[in-house]
Amino acid sequence: MNLSFIKGQGTGNDFVLIHDPNAELNLRDSEIREICDRHFGIGADGVIIATHTAAANEVSHLLREEPNATWFMDYRNADGSKGEMCGNGARVFARYLLDGGFAELSDGSTLPIATRAGIKDITATVNGFAVDLGRWKVKSDEVLVHASGLSVPRPGLYLTIGNPHVVVTLASIEELEALDLTRAPVLEPALPSGANVEFVVLDDPLISEGVAGLTMRVYERGVGETKSCGTGIAASAIAIREYAGNTQNYWRVRVPGGQVAVRMFATEDGEHAGISGPAELSFSGSWLRS
Structure with missing residues (x-):
C-alpha cells in the first residue's frame, strides 16, 4: 500500500x-x-x-x-x-x-x-x-563522556527535560569542530535508557544585551548527529545556567541548522523551560x- x-x-x-x-x-x-x-x-x-x-x-x-x-x-x-x-x-x-x-x-x-x-x-x-x-530535573550523578576527537573524557551534567540529556562544556569552537560524531559518545557509567549528548561552547562574553549565547552540537540517542535538537538546546542552556548560579533566563543557542531561543520562566508548579524557533x-x- x-x-x-x-x-x-x-x-x-x-x-x-x-x-x-x-x-x-x-x-x-x-x-x-x-x-x-x-x-x-x-x-x-x-x-x-x-x-x-x-x-x-x-x-x-x-x-x-x-x-x-x-x-x-x-x-x-x-x-x-x-x-x-x-x-x-x-x-x-x-x-x-x-x-x-x-x-x-x-x-x-x-x-x-x-x-x-x-x-x-x-x-x-x-x-x-x-x-x-515543562519542568526539568538535574540528576546528582556525574557522567564521564568519551567522544572521538576529545583527548580525554569530559564530565557532563546529566538532566532530564522530557527525555534524558548529558551536557558537556568545551573550551573552544575549534574543539567543538574537531569532534567526530559519526561515532556514538560512550557514557560512563552507562545510563539505563541512554541519553542525548550535547557539546557546547560558551560565547565570549557569555551575555550580550541581556541574552546569553551558546554554540552546540548534539548526538541524538537512536539517531546520530543531527543539525538540531530542541530539548537538547534547552538542556544545554539549563546546564550552563546551573553552573552560573541560575540567574540567566534568556538564551540564544546556535546549532548547525540555525538558531533557537530558550526561556526559563516561573509557573504555578515550578520553573519551566521553553524554546522558540x-x-x-x-x-x-x-x-x-x-
Whole structure:
C-alpha cells in the first residue's frame, strides 16, 4: 500500500509526518528505519505519527488532564525506538496540524499536544512556534563522556527535560569542530535508557544585551548527529545556567541548522523551560509500504 506523508523540518532537524488518526498503521521498527534511511528511504531524523489521543492507549489518560490535547505526537527515532518528546518535532507537528486544518491556533491561544512526556503547550511566534517543555530535573550523578576527537573524557551534567540529556562544556569552537560524531559518545557509567549528548561552547562574553549565547552540537540517542535538537538546546542552556548560579533566563543557542531561543520562566508548579524557533513543511509524497 502507498503511505502518504509530509516532510518537515525545524532548524534542520527533519521529520516524516504521517496521518494515522485512529492508530491503525502499526508501523514496525524496521519500517521506521526504512523510511528514515537517507539513501534507500525518504530520509529523516525521525517519524512523527499524528494520532488522536483518545485512540492511543499509552497516552489517552492525558485527556483527563487536558481535554483539548486531542492530538498525540507519536515520535519515533530514526532507529525505530519510541521517543518521549522532541522539541523541534513539536514545532513541526504544530505546523503540520495547522496547515492541514486538523487544529486551530488563534492569536494569544495555546495548542496543547499529548506526548509520552506529558502535555506540551505550543503558541505561535513571529518566526514560528514556542513550546513549553515543562519542568526539568538535574540528576546528582556525574557522567564521564568519551567522544572521538576529545583527548580525554569530559564530565557532563546529566538532566532530564522530557527525555534524558548529558551536557558537556568545551573550551573552544575549534574543539567543538574537531569532534567526530559519526561515532556514538560512550557514557560512563552507562545510563539505563541512554541519553542525548550535547557539546557546547560558551560565547565570549557569555551575555550580550541581556541574552546569553551558546554554540552546540548534539548526538541524538537512536539517531546520530543531527543539525538540531530542541530539548537538547534547552538542556544545554539549563546546564550552563546551573553552573552560573541560575540567574540567566534568556538564551540564544546556535546549532548547525540555525538558531533557537530558550526561556526559563516561573509557573504555578515550578520553573519551566521553553524554546522558540522556525518550523517548515518541505514537501509531500507517498512511500510504498511492502
